[in-house]
Amino acid sequence: MTTSEPVDIDLAAGDAALRLIVAECFGVEVPTFQGEGPSCGHPALFIRLSRCNLTCTKCDTKYTWDWSRFDPRKESTKRTVVDLLAWATSSPVELVVITGGEPLLQQTRLVPLVRGLLAAGKRVEFETNGTLAPMPELAVDGVLFNVSPKITSFGMDEAKSVVPAALEAFAASGRAAFKFVASSVADLDHIAELANAHRLAPVWVMPEGTTAEAITAATRVLADAVSARHWHFTTRLHVLAFADARGR
Template identity: 80%
Template sequence: MTTLEPITVGTARADGEFWLIVAECFGVEVPTFQGEGPSCGHPALFIRLSRCNLTCAKCDTKHTWDWSRFDPRKESRRQSVAELVAWAASSPVDLVVITGGEPLIQQQRLLPLVHGLLTVGKRVEFETNGTIAPAPELLVDGVRFNVSPKLASFGAVEAKSLVPTSLEAFAASELAAFKFVASTVADLDRIAELAEAHRLAPVWVMPEGTTAEEVIATTRVLADAVAARHWYFTTRLHVLAFADARGR
């Protein structure tokens, strides 16, 4: 059974420093890339936050939320905004990807983090499932959102994973790309329905798979149909390059 630790909006330490619940940070000590979506292949730093509001069966980061399999005391820690900004500032890489889990669960604490990252010359991409609308304070130059709504075929309950008002808020921001994981051409039909209903654009499709062989096979299943719809197609670079190893 999965449970979420309550997170108080805007919580700060006794010294006034904001902190976040973090699963892992990587990309400074061992360089890596953004592996998916519009910035695929760009050198990147990753701040992976812990906790999620969904429980998707095919999730590849269950260590951020599935406490039936993982120990939250071992898989997460509290880190201050100042520590995270200093860590990112130690690298010349300009792109910081804030991912999860679902990072926008901690949205109010993210405001000072994003401000700090922008101040030291970084740009920020959020990887989000699109169920939580972005705060107006996050809709600024230097911030982008890779919104990945989860379909039933991904093991999600669409009544929870598809939130029309949130998706439409991201679309209206003009700062979002919509990245869907797909396994079959039938998934593309469902994506088309959602894109039309909520005016989602641009649409990116990413082949489902946790091994290079699976990604390649699914790519070949989907490629012609994605091209016919004039959508964007992205691979999963971390799977192809690093065998989906954590921290890469």
């Protein structure tokens, strides 16, 4: 069981010195929840990595990649694996969400971090856009991938955002849930096409919106059609609870 006592993690010297490009970490000093997907409502810690390989127009974390609007020197820092492990294991919260940006851009350096978190009794969820297949060292017990392919309505060219080989690798891992942002029933029809083409399951649908009003409106548009397809439905709890405040 995870405790707030320091945890002795056996890392190789090289692993301990590895640095990750981090946008922010939160959930220790001010508690919060996982706001989306299969673990919605669970207490969670967040390690948000910087940098992304996509440029979605509706992205709500552009401070991790849009350097036309944000200064990377102010929006990101380099933190060692040991530092991040010490931060995460200072809290009794079990769930650690590694998100972005696109966290799997740094997946080689994430292997020792994930190993350390699991050894400390944590469980790990990755929030990923599904364009990069996970390394086998990350697809292990205690890890779940919340894979969120970005469709055209989210403001991204699917020639770049839908990578069949990567999606099929996630599906084959048995450790993935596929979470799609939608705002219309037409979006659901397209999601069904993608899910059937690449054998993606389970499918979760999340209403688009960065305000409680927008999420409520999209939920009412989508709910009947999602339930008719026997898919899962998730809200965006952090938006409803904390008005989409950064670091919550």
